[in-house]
Amino acid sequence: MTKSNIIDIPRIARESLLVERLPLDGARVIDIGCGEGWLTQLVAPKTSKIIGIDPSATALERANAAKNTTSENYLLASAENLPLNNASTDIAIYYNSLHHVPVALQRKALGETARVLVEGGLLCVIEPVASGSAYELFQPVDDESDVYDTTYKLILGVADGVEFQQVQEELFVDCYIYRNFEQFLDHVMVVDEGRAGVLASLEDMLRKRFEQLGEAVDGGRRYDQVHRLNLLRKLS
Numbered sequence: 195m196t197k198s199n200i201i202d203i204p205r206i207a208r209e210s211l212l213v214e215r216l217p218l219d220g221a222r223v224i225d226i227g228c229g230e231g232w233l234t235q236l237v238a239p240k241t242s243k244i245i246g247i248d249p250s251a252t253a254l255e256r257a258n259a260a261k262n263t264t265s266e267n268y269l270l271a272s273a274e275n276l277p278l279n280n281a282s283t284d285i286a287i288y289y290n291s292l293h294h295v296p297v298a299l300q301r302k303a304l305g306e307t308a309r310v311l312v313e314g315g316l317l318c319v320i321e322p323v324a325s326g327s328a329y330e331l332f333q334p335v336d337d338e339s340d341v342y343d344t345t346y347k348l349i350l351g352v353a354d355g356v357e358f359q360q361v362q363e364e365l366f367v368d369c370y371i372y373r374n375f376e377q378f379l380d381h382v383m384v385v386d387e388g389r390a391g392v393l394a395s396l397e398d399m400l401r402k403r404f405e406q407l408g409e410a411v412d413g414g415r416r417y418d419q420v421h422r423l424n425l426l427r428k429l430s
Contacts, residue, residue: 203420206366212237212287215362215425216318221284224310226273226303227291230384231257231266238266245278247271253384273303278310286311288319290421293338293345294385300348308357311428317358319349319424327407328370328419334396334403335382335389349424358426368421373414375404 212218212233218240225234228246230253238244246268248254254268261268271277273288273295286307295303307317322329324339332338353360372378379397382389393400408415 203365203367206368208233208289208368209236211320211366211368211423212289212318213240215423216285216287216316218285222282223285223287224276224278224283226276226286226288226307227294228257228268229253229291231260231268233287233289234266234268235260235262238263241265243267245269247273247276250384250387252387256384272299274299274306276306276310280309281312283310283315284312285316285318288317288321290320290322292319292349293321293341297341297344300345301352304348304352305357308428313428313430315428316361317426317428319426320421321345321349321424323365323420323422325420326367326418327409328417331378331400331403331407331417332382334399335392336386346422349426353424353426357429359429360424360426362423362425364423366421366423367418369419370417371411371414372404372408372417375401377414378404 218237220242223237223241223244225244225246228234228248231246234244234246234257243265246257246266249270249272251270254270257268269277292300292303311317322342324342352358372381379393382393404415408417
């Protein structure tokens with residue numbers, strides 16, 4: 195994807211995207227791969243119940259510390275083994291998280307998602323595309339472009355199957371803003387704590403890329419990332 199193509203893609207802040215695309219009012223929602231819970235906390239006031247699910251105890255400790263509504267809860271679990279009852283959820287969201295599920299387990303994870311969704315429930319999958327300054331910043335740590343492609347093919351494979359039917363697909367540009375390089379490193383570590391050794395060996399190079407690729411804005415430096423949204427409806 196060329197730079198000119200990125201310019202042509204609409205810029206939509208994550209804070210408004212989900213609120214505009216999903217019928218959140220009074221819904222029972224799960225945020226799969228919730229990390230530190232920013233999305234869970236964002237939509238919690240509109241939901242009747244939202245559960246953030248993540249396999250990282252460190253991330254969930256931070257999420258619980260920032261908890262600010264009674265409708266918001268967190269569970270330590272993996273996407274392929276959801277500790278939830280059948281047909282107990284109206285909306286399931288994967289924001290930048292499905293590609294972190296091991297490829298061999300991604301189909302099982304989507305099957306689990308189908309199990310816990312009610313008939314007519316919505317599955318919202320937002321995944322990165324290998325384009326944008328944020329992608330370039332992360333690339334030396336873990337170039338996930340092949341995984342992005344594999345995950346997208348899986349989404350398309352289930353989108354018109356026996357479990358789901360696609361409602362909508364769109365590209366948009368979102369961004370990450372980091373106060374400083376240390377916050378960026380912390381973010382990378384929380385996503386995958388196994389990256390510590392790689393980060394140590396790449397720190398000088400990453401620091402240079404951090405300065406070169408980031409645009410100075412209020413609050414730090416901004417890095418753009420192209421994302422794709424796929425919205426699917428659970429069939430019978």
